[in-house]
Amino acid sequence: xxxxxxxxxxxxxxxxxxxxxxxxxxxxxxxxxxxxxxxxxxxxxxxxxxxxxxxxxxxxxxxxxxxxxxxxxxxxxxxxxxxxxxxxxxxxxxxxxxxxxxxxxxxxxxxxxxxxxxxxxxxxxxxxxxxxxxxxxxxxxxxxxxxxxxxxxxxxxxxxxxxxxxxxxxxxxxxxxxxxxxxxxxxxxxxxxxxxxxxxxxxxxxxxxxxxxxxxxxxxxxxxxxxxxxxxxxxxxxxxxxxxxxxxxxxxxxxxxxxxxxxxxxxxxxxxxxxxxxxxxxxxxxxxxxxxxxxxxxxxxxxxxxxxxxxxxxxxxxxxxxxxxxxxxxxxxxxxxxxxxxxxxxxxxxxxxxxxxxxxxxxxxxxxxxxxxxxxxxxxxxxxxxxxxxxxxxxxxxxxxxxxxxxxxxxxxxxxxxxxxxxxxxxxxxxxxxxxxxxxxxxxxxxxxxxxxxxxxxxxxxxxxxxxxxxxxxxxxxxxxxxxx
Ligand code: ADP
Numbered sequence: 001x002x003x004x005x006x007x008x009x010x011x012x013x014x015x016x017x018x019x020x021x022x023x024x025x026x027x028x029x030x031x032x033x034x035x036x037x038x039x040x041x042x043x044x045x046x047x048x049x050x051x052x053x054x055x056x057x058x059x060x061x062x063x064x065x066x067x068x069x070x071x072x073x074x075x076x077x078x079x080x081x082x083x084x085x086x087x088x089x090x091x092x093x094x095x096x097x098x099x100x101x102x103x104x105x106x107x108x109x110x111x112x113x114x115x116x117x118x119x120x121x122x123x124x125x126x127x128x129x130x131x132x133x134x135x136x137x138x139x140x141x142x143x144x145x146x147x148x149x150x151x152x153x154x155x156x157x158x159x160x161x162x163x164x165x166x167x168x169x170x171x172x173x174x175x176x177x178x179x180x181x182x183x184x185x186x187x188x189x190x191x192x193x194x195x196x197x198x199x200x201x202x203x204x205x206x207x208x209x210x211x212x213x214x215x216x217x218x219x220x221x222x223x224x225x226x227x228x229x230x231x232x233x234x235x236x237x238x239x240x241x242x243x244x245x246x247x248x249x250x251x252x253x254x255x256x257x258x259x260x261x262x263x264x265x266x267x268x269x270x271x272x273x274x275x276x277x278x279x280x281x282x283x284x285x286x287x288x289x290x291x292x293x294x295x296x297x298x299x300x301x302x303x304x305x306x307x308x309x310x311x312x313x314x315x316x317x318x319x320x321x322x323x324x325x326x327x328x329x330x331x332x333x334x335x336x337x338x339x340x341x342x343x344x345x346x347x348x349x350x351x352x353x354x355x356x357x358x359x360x361x362x363x364x365x366x367x368x369x370x371x372x373x374x375x376x377x378x379x380x381x382x383x384x385x386x387x388x389x390x391x392x393x394x395x396x397x398x399x400x401x402x403x404x405x406x407x408x409x410x411x412x413x414x415x416x417x418x419x420x421x422x423x424x425x426x427x428x429x430x431x432x433x434x435x436x437x438x439x440x441x442x443x444x445x446x447x448x449x450x451x452x453x454x455x456x457x458x459x460x461x462x463x464x465x466x467x468x469x470x471x472x473x474x475x476x477x478x479x480x481x482x483x484x485x
Pocket of ligand 1: 154157181184216217218219234236237
């Protein structure tokens with residue numbers, strides 16, 4: 001049973017135009033706890049009708065919200081931030097219930113998610129235009145930055161709060177309004193955020209939540225609407241491509257945070273203990289279900305054995321179980337499909353000669369729980385090399401030279417995050433510059449923070465979230481040319 005000290009955070013309706021409502025079609029979908037497989041709640045199952053209604057409401061709210069001075073919008077966001085933090089424990093419980101991650105990680109995510117609200121409350125007040133020297137003495141040129149307008153957001157289940165706040169907060173901060181479709185698996189955190197936003201004073205229609213399992217229908221309504229001027233998406237590269245195609249019809253701005261295939265490179269001059277610590281954090285957070293998880297571990301030949309020994313020892317200390325149990329460090333995978341996919345990737349490797357030094361199959365564990373696994377004797381023909389694993393599985397590859405490590409690191413269509421451990425300053429510069437990634441962790445396994453720009457290159461996406469750059473994605477530049485001066 002999920003008990004909250006603030007029961008009003010467990011919502012049973014959609015939030016559209018400042019009202020808690022049912023879906024027109026009266027149908028529902030269920031939200032499950034991935035650890036126990038028990039149903040948490042049934043929610044109204046939104047479709048295109050609800051999406052259109054929310055878009056209309058956002059359009060109406062836009063007219064007044066964009067006129068509110070930045071300082072006042074910031075005040076609303078700061079209140080929202082405070083309310084999220086005041087309810088950190090309940091939100092964390094809700095998150096662990098619907099998503100499965102260990103409670104300690106959920107608490108950390110609530111704080112991380114809230115940090116975007118605080119950050120963009122501050123940044124929203126620092127939107128500046130330019131004055132530009134004109135070529136004509138009778139002209140003056142200035143630029144304005146204005147909100148793009150109505151935004152649609154589609155978010156994934158792996159970070160049920162942070163992936164929402166880092167879109168909704170910058171949008172609201174600069175005067176946009178926004179309609180959110182949260183992941184089907186994790187709508188409860190989204191609705192709880194909306195409840196707190198309502199209390200904070202976000203006006204009706206400025207932020208609506210259209211939850212449901214008809215992703216294609218809701219997404220179609222969002223992408224085809226000429227009212228929606230921007231789509232911001234976090235999820236798989238495959239769906240991102242589809243959504244970009246759909247947005248072409250109305251030439252929407254898009255922000256895309258897509259998949260990754262992060263190399264984690266350990267050079268011979270690395271501090272091996274620090275590298276193991278960084279790898280544990282990068283690989284096993286959220287049971288390996290993050291887009292910045294280390295995916296391919298590349299270790300220089302001369303330190304390979306020593307590193308792998310230390311790594312396997314650290315992995316053996318992980319504790320798999322229900323995330324709401326104290327001391328558990330690895331929760332379940334999100335659902336059956338995820339389990340099947342991770343199992344297939346591991347099987348494909350072991351059938352072709354890979355050796356599981358620890359873990360390897362979910363036998364003996366409850367369904368959805370996959371054991372932390374380290375694979376040796378892996379090669380580049382295997383899916384563990386080319387696919388985003390999205391599970392607690394670490395394939396360890398051997399390399400000889402720095403050039404080879406960079407080449408292998410870049411041998412993927414993805415370009416979100418990369419990590420490497422080294423101490424030589426020349427090497428640190430060369431490798432940092434050589435890796436084709438949006439984010440590089442150097443002697444650091446955890447790179448996410450609201451103050452830095454998060455985003456990928458190549459097929460990992462377009463745009464940046466967080467930092468001073470994250471606000472640009474929600475602004476248009478208008479150039480004013482004044483003649484006759
Ligand atoms: P993941 O593998 O993380 O579930 P997805 O890309 O499948 O990644 O899902 C991310 C988000 O995109 C979720 O909110 C999901 O419901 C939504 N989604 C999935 N398919 C579509 C689609 N065809 N149109 C719009 N949204 C979609």
